[in-house]
Amino acid sequence: MEQNKIKDVRFCISTQKEIIQDKSLIFNIVKDKILKIDRSLIVNTTIRNLIRDLFNEHKQVSQDEKTILVEANLPRDKYPIDEMEFEGEIYPFFKTRLTVNKDHSDYAFITYIFNGGKERFDLESLYEECIEFLKKDEEFEAHKKLKWPDGFTNKEDQRIFEGSRS
Numbered sequence: 001m002e003q004n005k006i007k008d009v010r011f012c013i014s015t016q017k018e019i020i021q022d023k024s025l026i027f028n029i030v031k032d033k034i035l036k037i038d039r040s041l042i043v044n045t046t047i048r049n050l051i052r053d054l055f056n057e058h059k060q061v062s063q064d065e066k067t068i069l070v071e072a073n074l075p076r077d078k079y080p081i082d083e084m085e086f087e088g089e090i091y092p093f094f095k096t097r098l099t100v101n102k103d104h105s106d107y108a109f110i111t112y113i114f115n116g117g118k119e120r121f122d123l124e125s126l127y128e129e130c131i132e133f134l135k136k137d138e139e140f141e142a143h144k145k146l147k148w149p150d151g152f153t154n155k156e157d158q159r160i161f162e163g164s165r166s
Contacts, residue, residue: 009072010109011084013091015064015116023126026054027133031140039147042154043161044131051127059121067111084114091116131160 020026030050037046068086084091091114100108134140144161152158 009070010067010111011070011072011086012065012067012097012111012113013084013086013116014094014113015066015119017062017064017119018059018121019062020055020059020121020126022058023129024133026051026058026126027130029054030130031134031137034134034140035143043152043157044154045156047130047134048127051130052123055121055123055126061118064116064119065113066116081112084112135161 030047033050034043034047037043082093084093094113094115097111097113098108099111151162
C-alpha cells in the first residue's frame with residue numbers, strides 16, 4: 001500500500017463531559033423539597049432521587065477536544081482512518097474537519113477527529129456534597145428537630161444525619 005508522508009497532521013480526541021454550572025441551585029431545590037416531605041419517607045433516598053432528577057434537568061454537556069500535531073504516514077487509498085491508538089487507548093474515527101485560514105486562503109488543514117466518549121458526571125459526589133450542605137444548613141437543622149423530634153427512624157438516615165444512634 002502506497003503511503004503519503006504529511007507534515008503537521010492534526011489528530012483530535014473529542015470528549016463530551018456532563019457538568020453542572022450551579023450546584024447551589026440544586027442544593028437549595030433539594031432543601032426546599034426536603035422541608036416539605038412526609039416524615040415517613042426515607043430522607044437519604046429522597047435526596048438521592050431528587051439529585052438524580054435535578055441533575056438530569058440542569059446538566060449541561062460540554063465538548064472537550066485534545067489536539068495532537070504530528071508528522072504521519074497516511075495510506076493514500078484508505079480514508080478515513082478507522083481508529084487511533086494514543087496513550088494506550090483506542091479511539092474510533094468520528095469525523096474530519098477542514099479548517100481554512102481566512103487571511104491566507106491558500107492555507108488549510110484537515111483535522112481527523114476521534115471519539116473520546118462521554119465523561120459521566122459523578123452523581124455520588126454531588127449527593128455527598130448536598131448532604132454536607134444540609135448538615136450545615138440552620139433551616140434544615142431546625143426543621144429536622146421539629147419534624148423528627150425523636151430523631152430519624154431509618155437507620156441509614158440516623159447514620160448520615162445523626163452519627164448513628166444504634
